[in-house]
Amino acid sequence: xxxxxxxxxxxxxxxxxxxxxxxxxxxxxxxxxxxxxxxxxxxxxxxxxxxxxxxxxxxxxxxxxxxxxxxxxxxxxxxxxxxxxxxxxxxxxxxxxxxxxxxxxxxxxxxxxxxxxxxxxxxxxxxxxxxxxxxxxxxxxxxxxxxxxxxxxxxxxxxxxxxxxxxxxxxxxxxxxxxxxxxxxxxxxxxxxxxxxxxxxxxxxxxxxxxxxxxx
Amino acid sequence: xxxxxxxxxxxxxxxxxxxxxxxxxxxxxxxxxxxxxxxxxxxxxxxxxxxxxxxxxxxxxxxxxxxxxxxxxxxxxxxxxxxxxxxxxxxxxxxxxxxxxxxxxxxxxxxxxxxxxxxxxxxxxxxxxxxxxxxxxxxxxxxxxxxxxxxxxxxxxxxxxxxxxxxxxxxxxxxxxxxxxxxxxxxxxxxxxxxxxxxxxxxxxxxxxxxxxxxxxxxxxxxxxxxxxxxxxxxxxxxxxxxxxxxxxxxxxxxxxxxxxxxxxxxxxxxxxxxxxxxxxxxxxxxxxxxxxxxxxxxxxxxxxxx
Numbered sequence: 001x002x003x004x005x006x007x008x009x010x011x012x013x014x015x016x017x018x019x020x021x022x023x024x025x026x027x028x029x030x031x032x033x034x035x036x037x038x039x040x041x042x043x044x045x046x047x048x049x050x051x052x053x054x055x056x057x058x059x060x061x062x063x064x065x066x067x068x069x070x071x072x073x074x075x076x077x078x079x080x081x082x083x084x085x086x087x088x089x090x091x092x093x094x095x096x097x098x099x100x101x102x103x104x105x106x107x108x109x110x111x112x113x114x115x116x117x118x119x120x121x122x123x124x125x126x127x128x129x130x131x132x133x134x135x136x137x138x139x140x141x142x143x144x145x146x147x148x149x150x151x152x153x154x155x156x157x158x159x160x161x162x163x164x165x166x167x168x169x170x171x172x173x174x175x176x177x178x179x180x181x182x183x184x185x186x187x188x189x190x191x192x193x194x195x196x197x198x199x200x201x202x203x204x205x206x207x208x209x210x211x212x213x214x215x216x
Numbered sequence: 217x218x219x220x221x222x223x224x225x226x227x228x229x230x231x232x233x234x235x236x237x238x239x240x241x242x243x244x245x246x247x248x249x250x251x252x253x254x255x256x257x258x259x260x261x262x263x264x265x266x267x268x269x270x271x272x273x274x275x276x277x278x279x280x281x282x283x284x285x286x287x288x289x290x291x292x293x294x295x296x297x298x299x300x301x302x303x304x305x306x307x308x309x310x311x312x313x314x315x316x317x318x319x320x321x322x323x324x325x326x327x328x329x330x331x332x333x334x335x336x337x338x339x340x341x342x343x344x345x346x347x348x349x350x351x352x353x354x355x356x357x358x359x360x361x362x363x364x365x366x367x368x369x370x371x372x373x374x375x376x377x378x379x380x381x382x383x384x385x386x387x388x389x390x391x392x393x394x395x396x397x398x399x400x401x402x403x404x405x406x407x408x409x410x411x412x413x414x415x416x417x418x419x420x421x422x423x424x425x426x427x428x429x430x431x432x433x434x435x436x437x438x439x440x441x442x443x444x445x446x447x448x449x450x451x452x453x454x455x456x457x458x459x460x461x462x463x464x465x466x467x468x469x470x471x472x473x474x475x476x477x478x479x480x481x482x483x484x485x486x487x488x489x490x491x492x493x494x495x496x497x498x499x500x501x502x503x504x505x506x507x508x509x510x511x512x513x514x515x516x517x518x519x520x521x522x523x
Binding site: 022052055133134135137140141 | 240355399
């Protein structure tokens with residue numbers, strides 16, 4: 001049976017364990033996925049179509065039929081802190097917490113043994129970092145949720161979550177860009193448009209951004 | 217020139233070759249599920265490659281052409297007929313007279329048919345593509361499947377228009393794969409079932425994902441893992457052990473273990489597997505996969521036979 005290990009020998013001398021999603025998705029573990037993905041896109045390697053950050057690494061989208069070149073493989077081995085030294089952008093997002101905008105806030109506050117007001121102060125005092133975008137266009141996975149507010153996803157997802165809903169799923173906070181089904185716990189809502197295909201850039205948040213929520 | 221939708225099919229969407237390069241914003245690549253069929257249709261009507269056509273699934277629409285049009289039908293056989301009584305063979309340039317009506321029926325073989333129009337469908341591009349992305353409600357015609365009464369604007373045709381045909385492709389139901397990031401974490405029984413077994417396409421499949429009925433695979437870690445970035449063709453194994461092949465409009469991240477990834481050359485063949493069709497998987501090397509892509513391109517670029 002062919003194991004993934006058989007394909008690693010193609011890139012001898014590579015220090016990290018590469019794996020693949022088909023022959024055009026090169027999975028690279030890394031400790032600064034947002035920084036590495038940004039650098040790969042900035043350089044503009046001829047064989048690279050896209051580079052997406054994810055949890056603990058990046059996925060380099062290669063053009064079909066192309067193998068990763070030596071220059072790309074070299075950059076992919078650059079250590080986390082040095083790969084991207086550009087200062088992170090701060091994005092402030094006004095949020096109405098609780099009530100009909102945040103139907104799960106009361107339960108989350110109760111689980112944490114605090115009042116809703118204290119939960120809002122705690123959540124909005126934290127600074128968040130965009131790890132990666134996924135699930136739907138413009139949906140940013142934000143690290144930095146205070147541990148006491150982390151919450152498991154709903155067993156049965158809601159059929160319809162309103163656009164702009166600020167929610168907590170596991171250790172992440174995130175905002176639903178459009179109306180969609182969703183299993184995260186909704187604690188508030190913003191009027192900011194997270195994704196607009198006609199805007200440049202289309203997504204409000206990018207991997208590596210710092211985010212703060214301003215309670216209204 | 218326009219194309220009037222007299223009756224919609226089961227799921228008719230405007231597609232081109234999609235919007236690669238936006239996954240880092242959370243946007244799926246999308247585009248024609250069987251790009252080869254769209255490319256070949258465009259060649260038969262004299263379009264350059266990125267032109268948008270219509271992708272219709274399982275049952276096709278009824279289309280009227282008040283000013284006539286030059287079109288080509290590729291992909292699935294939906295028993296197309298013209299009200300004029302003239303033949304409407306697939307993989308051949310069709311010159312439709314002003315006022316002609318083209319009727320597509322239920323798929324007799326394959327799953328997705330493509331209608332290419334000389335000049336292409338001229339809806340507004342969004343993020344550099346006319347591909348319809350229904351979950352995001354953008355691209356194509358209002359980000360949604362066609363409805364009766366819709367008017368599809370067509371671009372100016374190239375001159376001189378071709379009159380040609382291409383050979384019909386043979387159906388394929390073996391997808392070659394590269395073992396996935398979690399491939400080695402599956403136990404021997406799961407790997408044996410995956411590479412040695414046969415699956416059927418579930419009726420619950422869509423452009424977001426193809427669900428497979430067949431042997432259940434025990435997923436490592438109970439089927440839950442960290443979110444990882446994905447590409448269409450990733451074969452994910454959720455806790456219930458029924459594999460899901462990520463589709464063209466699927467999310468760009470997912471948390472299920474990925475046992476394997478369908479190679480670029482074979483992803484298009486999945487587009488033609490109707491619910492109930494058989495599919496099996498075979499592992500190949502990266503070099504074989506890249507070679508297979510070049511062979512697939514050569515197949516799509518086969519010489520036109522001029523009529």
